[in-house]
Amino acid sequence: MERKIKNYDELLRSGDISSRKIVLDIAEYTLKRLDSYERIKSIMRLEGANLVIGERSWDLSKKRHVYFIGAGKACNAMAKAVDEILGDYLTDGIAVVKIYEPSDKYRKIRVRVGGHPLPNQGGLDACKEILELVGGASRDDLFICGMSGGSSALMSYPVEGLSLQDEIDTTNVLLKSGAGIAEINAVRRHISRMNGGRLAERIAEKGAELIGFNISDSVSRRPTGDISVPCPDFTATPMGPDPTTLADAVKAIKKYGLEKRIPERVLAYLEKGGPERETPKAFPQNTYYQINTLPDSCIYAKEAAASMGLNAVVLSTFIECEAKDAGGMMASIAREVQEYGQPFAAPCVVLSAGEAVTTILDDNEIKGHGGPSQEMVLGFALAAEKARGACMLSIDSEGTDGTTCAAGGITDSQTKKNIESAGIDPYAALRGHASFEALSAAGASVVTGNTGTNICDINILFIPAKIL
Known part of the structure; x- marks a missing residue:
């Protein structure tokens, strides 16, 4: 090797x-x-039309479409594993990566390059493609999502009223402030149309099923243990519930004295936000697998x-x-x-x-x-x-x-x-x-x-x- x-x-x-x-x-x-390519292949396989992950299985013959959506700095490897395993059962897919390498060749998955550590237009355009794909889904569809650290920047699509430049400037200030990643994410998730579970929320609205593979870079996560067993307390990333709140986001900004350094519109959006601006807190219908933790x-x-x-x-x-x-x-x-x-x-x-x-x-x-x-x-x-x-x-x-x-x-x-x-x-x-x-x-x-x-x-x- x-x-x-x-x-x-x-x-x-x-x-x-x-x-x-x-x-x-x-x-x-x-x-x-x-390596998540090897990790996913160790627990996921096809048996005829049945997708088997650990001790659970899904009959793909009963699914209208099977899609892959992924983002993150390890998404290249995750996408490769899913693409190889599913073969013709995979309808379409989009992977948003930080670095495109010559080996990133997939049968059914489109590769898009986003920005990291700062968001960019490429990431925003990829998000629009993803939302278009989700928009055509139904309750007979299955989404397999592969997320890893970096998805917050790579999936850059700010909420209505904020611009991509607002998101870039906010991220730049946060990354240089000395704030911890949990504090940074509390802000970024609440100004995004994709992160903090917003992507999963859109999939849920279509009634489609979601299976998630995740690599967690959270300092607070425990070791993975048996990765073939669904994670019962999965949180965060674009495909999972978000434990942070609008109040956490504002607290982080004030803790590091960033009120005058981030765009005024961002601070106003967070401070004046009501329940309608809060991120989703639970997706009991979804199945999640933790592939790596810190x-x-x-x-x-x-x-x-x-x-x-x-x-x-x-x-x-x-x-x-x-x-x-x-x-x-x-x-x-x-x-x-x-x-x-x-x-x-x-x-x-x-x-x-x-x-x-x-x-x-x-x-x-x-x-x-x-x-x-x-x-x-x-x-x-x-x-x-x-x-x-x-x-x-x-x-x-x-x-x-x-x-x-x-x-x-x-x-x-x-x-x-x-x-x-x-x-x-x-x-x-x-x-x-x-x-x-x-x-x-x-x-x-x-x-x-x-x-x-x-x-x-x-x-x-x-x-x-x-x-x-």
Whole structure:
């Protein structure tokens, strides 16, 4: 099988190579286990005219039409699995993706490219196509939906009275505010015609049936467990009920002092909204399957480390702090382990996951490109010189971190020196949000392309015994 990390060999040409290899191999195993193409195919199959998912089945001969609707940064892989399994039973479909790759060839599913992290016209046009498809549905139809993180931006269709630019500007401000993803989504769902369950609401109005496959990037979600069993408490995304409220959206805006930074029309829409502007809260008639959740990455990374004979510990799957600060803390943990054998004995692997943030209050601060994962490992590199051999990888699991084509980065106790040897001030790069340029110069940018999953950040830290 082709490697998930496309520049695997290049990353082993510099730095603490033996430590890098351990970290990269753990990451490679983890990404393969998380691939939604394989996950869906492991539980879904056709038996004659019966669609079987786990222990449940649907007689497709009784359906007038079967449609696929998907969106998200892992939708490419989800669409491929459904398209292959259903074959001629699939009538039509639309998948809205972030990155189109040559392998995205489907028999019945149309691929559209939307905008992420900021919405764009392509996403809006795709939403109009989707709503046209839904508009012709009836109670004899079946919709199979595949959603993953990123659908909020990719399915960009603002409510009546707001413009696409309003949605773009609001998203841009929220992403740079330091707000958590749940707070950001509370706002975005309530100004969208598609998100926060609005798509499912339209399907329900037609009386059609909905089966949903979802990858959840929510920090609060528990590990998936048996993915063949329907999820009883499914929430969020365009196809599921939304637990957030208009009040939550307004609270998030005020918490971060964004009242004057987001478009006036957006704030007015949220503040003056009544029950008619609230998102739907329940779809008991639908069937949902959780394919991945955020803690899954640490479970599989721990398996990989164990297969190497390494002790691995999960530090936290709730990382939501400033990315560069988290990186510095990880370097401090590495030093503590090497010097005093606490809280774990070296050699060991320290795992974490979540959605670290990068706060940018003024766009004039930006001197380059980057994202939270790259800022995290750059922050680690600045403090890791005294933890010889320690190596940390942080990637956005879907394959693109922030505004870059890199999934994230990998740094070790030699990286700071390598960045400086390339003529770059790593401290200035971190202050100027130019982590991509600094890491690329040191051979420390991790490139994957689409991975088939999207469960926020995967952080892997290897700490060898102290080198005397």
